[in-house]
Amino acid sequence: MTLITGQAASAQAATAIDELEARIRDRVATIGVVGLGYVGLPLAVEFAKAYPKVIGCDMNPDRVEMLAGGRSHIADVPHAEVAEAVGAERFLTSTDMSLLGGCDAIVICVPTPLEKSKDPDLSYVRGAAKAIADALRPGQLVILESTTYPGTTDELLLxxxxxxxxxxxxxxxxxxxxxxxxxGSTYALRDIPKVVGGCSERSTAVACELYGSIVNSVHPVSSARVAETVKLLENTFRLVNIGLINEFALLCSHLGIDSGEVIGAAATKPFGFMPFFPGPGVGGHCIPLDPLYLSWKAQQQGFISRFIDLADQINSQMPAHVVELVMDALNSRAKAMRDSRILIVGVAYKNDIDDTRQSPAIAVIDRLRARGAYVAYHDPLVPVLDFDFHDWPEWRPRVTLPSERRSLRVANHRAFSRRRRYDMLESMELTPKLLADTDCVVILAKHRSVDYAMIAQHADLVVDTRDAISAELRASARAQVVRL
Ligand SMILES: NC(=O)c1ccc[n+]([C@@H]2O[C@H](COP(=O)([O-])OP(=O)(O)OC[C@H]3O[C@@H](n4cnc5c(N)ncnc54)[C@H](O)[C@@H]3O)[C@@H](O)[C@H]2O)c1
Structure with missing residues (x-):
């Protein structure tokens, strides 16, 4: 048996880090990606173009199997790209986290939701980190990409x-x-600069080398804590500006001023103004959640971040405001909300995407049905809309019993839905007949693939929260169009 002294052991391990760096520089490293969702899958596919082997680990066996079959579950990642990487054996997917022991670099892309109390829920990060820790060996680089509060990498992972x-x-x-x-945007992953902050200088340098192989520009910062905060600033900037413009739209409607016209005119200023647009609220896995990670951490240190809380309040109240607009619009036609037929157009949380996580459409639909309306939806990007009301607080005004939540499709069949906590709707085909049968159309997301001219021509009443019915269409519309 050979005895390795402490000094000799560290010399051997130092070599392991040198080797790791060389393998990344020479583009022969094996890359692991943990969590193959909206973030992890595009990243894994991009790494597979630069490195000979990418191992994608996900706890969801259906997702792993689908990807192994060469099919993508993310609209922005074409099936062909997944199929090509899988076919060339450059991209392997598995639920077996022990495979990460064979990777040189491992990137964590798991969800970071909030608890019901709005405190950070780091259980997914903990789970992934624990599995990596079990497989960790000398000569590995680990990078966290999940959005989180400052200090997570240093205090939890290290x-x-x-x-x-x-x-x-x-x-x-x-x-x-x-x-x-x-x-849904046109920015290619390669064209979006990457910010990198390591727990040590060497960590930053090697992580920059890794990302330099897949993006055009890498921006190193002094620490992991700074890099964590960069993301939270970016998303807080959006949350606060969306909150500001939502409040501005409400203010304008009180003054009888067209907020869309004001924003459009202000946007002609070539400096010092960036247009944001009002809408039915914020959604997705980032804007509604991430800033609360920052305010939570600040609160731990005795600092109250008022902007974040205020913007969160304003944005969270937008679905209720939309429902009020619908109620007023129906009222102007001497119709009650109860038993009215309402068609939601666009249930994704933003335009031209298929993601419904935290979508304000869910809050709007829930509130409409709680007031006794029949609700259906049309969204060409979302064939089925699943509700899990377990995630929702009990704020719903119970005008009717939850068992009476009704859908337009069900109304057409003269039956009642008896579902309680779980529910599901299917997208209905947009036809002149459906529009004529509807008391009010509510546009919550504006997709390029929707025929807004048909809505303007065949609907009677439209509440348009996204300025989807253009001024030109409004001028010749049969429908009365109410805007935010
Ligand atoms: N979606 C976005 O546009 C976006 C943008 C920037 C940052 N982010 C951040 O990136 C992170 C991931 O978000 P996402 O949208 O990709 O989430 P997602 O829900 O689309 O995907 C996460 C994946 O991780 C898997 N997973 C969860 N725990 C795991 C574990 N312990 N081991 C292995 N797999 C696990 C899930 O099965 C899922 O497939 C979040 O922190 C989010 O805030 C998201």
């Missing part, structure tokens, strides 16, 4: 990885790099 006697810089490297994908 101690976990150092548990088995492994040391930062000697045995492993650790960094944070925020993901900035914008689903």
């Amino acid at each position: 101690p976990l990885f150092a548990q088995n006697g492994l040391q930062l810089d000697r045995d492993f490297l650790l960094a944070f790099s925020p993901e900035r994908v914008d689903p």
